[in-house]
Amino acid sequence: MRRGTACLLLLLMTAGCTAGPDYHGPQNAAPATPPAFVRGDASQGAIELYQPWWTTLADPVLDQLMSRALASNPRLDAAAARIRQARSALRQRKADGLPTINGSAIHAKARLPGQADDGGATTLDLYNVGFDASWELDLFGGHHRAVEAARADIATREADLADVRVSLSAEIAQSYVDLRDRQQRLILGLEALALQDEEVALTRQRFERGTIARGDLLQQEYDRDGARARLAPIRAEIDGFKDKIAVLTGTAPGTLDALLDAPSSPPLPPAQVAVGDPAALLRRRPDIRAAERKLAAQTARIGVADAARFPRISFLGLVGLGGSSPKDLLDLDKFTVAAAPRISWSFLDFGKARSRVDAAEAQRDEAAANYRNAVLAALQDAEGALSRFQHQRESLTDLVHAEGQAKTAADLARQRSEAGTISRINYLSARRSALEATQAKVRAMVGLTESFINIQKALGLGWQGMPAEGPQTTH
Template identity: 50%
Template sequence: MTMRKDIYSLPAARLVALAAAALLAGCALGPDYAGPPDAAPNAARGGQFVRAGADANAAMPSNRWWEGLNDPLLNSLVQRALEANPNLGVARARLLQSRAALGLEQANAAPTVGASALAAHARLPPLNLSGSSSSSSSPTSVNLYNLGFDATWEIDLFGAHRRAVQAAGASAQAAEASLADVQVSLAAEVANAYINLRDRQQRLALGEQSVKAQEDMLKLTGQRVERGTASSLDQIRIQNQLDGTRADLVPLQAERDAYLNQLATLLGQEPGALDGELAAAAPVPLPPSQVAVGDPTSLLRRRPDVRSAERTLAADTAKIGQAEAARYPSLKLFGVIGLGGTHPSDLTRLDDFAAIGAPMLSWNFLDFGRAKARVTQAERVRDEAEMKYRQAVLEALRDAEDSLSRFRYGRVTVATVARTKASADRALELARQRYAAGTGTLIEVLDTTRQQLSAQQNLLQAEANLTRSFVGIQKALGLGWSPEPT
């Protein structure tokens, strides 16, 4: 039940009656959260992704999507990163903070009980009770012993504590979703770093093979120059091509080392810790022929950033009620029980005690609009959270559609580049045969060698891009996280 009526103008009797009714009915000021707005009506109707191709189906995807690449080493790296990455530790610490804040708000609704004990000795000066200028009284010594208990309880008249608990609970759930979002990003980042590493290793191996072939050709050409069957210009051309190929390997070597360092850091280890484990080159893992993507509705339910934005909206909605309740009176109950006297034995006289019980009603009714301004501020914060939620939904859908489009056309690119590479292989073989038979020139061989090497490099790059697009789909779908135990 929601109460938003302005009660500043109500008589005192009606105000007390309203407070009692609110207490008995369990009402709270401010708007009740009714769920997030419908930011994507077409997706909510359970439609399909617009950019999904024939290689994407509506089956529910696996949360451990990296296992679909069939690379045991990648599986191990992702699992170890999810266990040891420092960023996950930061997110978990924030989650524990938010849960502690929730526990604090729940405890604030309960009474506060305290105890105190006192043992004091006082020496008082002589007392002149007759008013004369002289006194023969001697100083007085007094002992005082006291044992007391006190309790304070603020009655939640207008739901301030209830709204605080609602806000803290929603904030804790938002922190859980933020942790899940870190897991999603981490799994994708490990996979992309691994793909890039394997891509650079393959391209380095290809370049080293090309260097070896060019060195053999340079040696053969040198022998032909000595026999007079080739010119020194041919030798210089081969040497220039060899130097260029060697130069192309240098940035690839630096990138390979950088990805090794990145993987080690993602796993919470020092750079170089994985060099031995990942030193052997391996092919880039390729995605399956069919990719399960589900539907937009399940995407929006699953994506952690959307869930975090929705829970933040719920928390900010509850905070409006907190600000509303601060405008109205608060009622606190005080109670004190004390035992004591001038001797320690007085502490055992249970029938001789002092007790005080008092309610206190306070109301800051003349604050010149400060409380109302805080309510307005809370409402605008809630409006901002709603816009952020709408934006998160639209961004999530766009990420998914973009990833599906890149993946679909990435397959076309791989097929096209594979045909180009096959043609370059045949052209190089023919050029070598013609050159060996004396019907072709060395320039033809060098040109076709460069073209064949470029085609091989392009194919490796296209395959790596395709697998990265697959990873992008999984990240866009919000996969790769597991719930944290409460």
């Protein structure tokens, strides 16, 4: 008895440390972070996180779409449900460290041969009602590490929800800009088609007078019919983007047609775009925070696996009433109490426990590599978006200048046509060239806004100020 008590005390004394490594952040997994972004010349001032980035586009319709999407998108509901699952798992892990109490009622009948006075069999009845309780001591911190991992899992799911918000806000803005782009293309295309119709009519008159060959007329008609055919896919794309936006806001296709039917110019980003610095980016991007929390969870699970290699001590207690007759269940003199400590240790498992620790360490190393990859990918996203924004802005400047020149040339052609020095067909051709310059400028405007949207997504913006539980829904 004394020897058993001494062994138990020895185990309790050696249980002062928690198994597995303590997590101190991803220092060894984090690559070197540059002090500033190297691409583009966007302003690198501090970012105003309290203001949603899309409000700087100054488009009330886009603001309304964002509010609807962030309140009703099913992807947000799914991500919020995963948070609730992780929180339930944490409550389970915490409950694992508490005593377990079970109620029970037993009626057992036994036939024992050779127990009667005459050597025959004896039949015994046993009645018992009560409860039993069990509790396992967390000697080496396995339960503590499991709770630690569960907490990190919750933070991972919360970061995943924020990442969905970042992607959703960028996708809504991108689809909205694409819709406005196609609407402008359709308007300009119809205007150009009207000019081509007039050119064909004038060319036909010249052909009927015999001043030009039939081939010239056919070429004009070919160009006009091709331009008309190119408008049909644009109309289909307009419908497709309206349906996509409706679905992103959690509604059926066609629901938002009344809001989106009226054409509008694509919104333009502000003149100055604050991007902060790479260190702030890494702290802010939800996918990086999710990767870091996964690393923390896998580090904690090493301790869970390591603690399983050591002895386990549990206590079992029994309390009940009973005897050989049903009336004994009501007799307080038949009260029974039993307590039994239990020690178990798989000291000879042929390396199974050690293998589980090795596997947990390998999973930790994989999480560290994934974290490093997430950091590098985020830096690449940001640098690429800044570079595209800068070059797109330069391209837009050139195309605005080209549009001005084309419009001036068209105005001069109009004056010469009215003076009779050139034909009206030449004037109409100059006007179509000016429309093509306008179309190129609109495409550059859309490209600039798309680059701005990509910057906001790369910087991890769009989730700040939202509730951690995600959109509120009524079921």
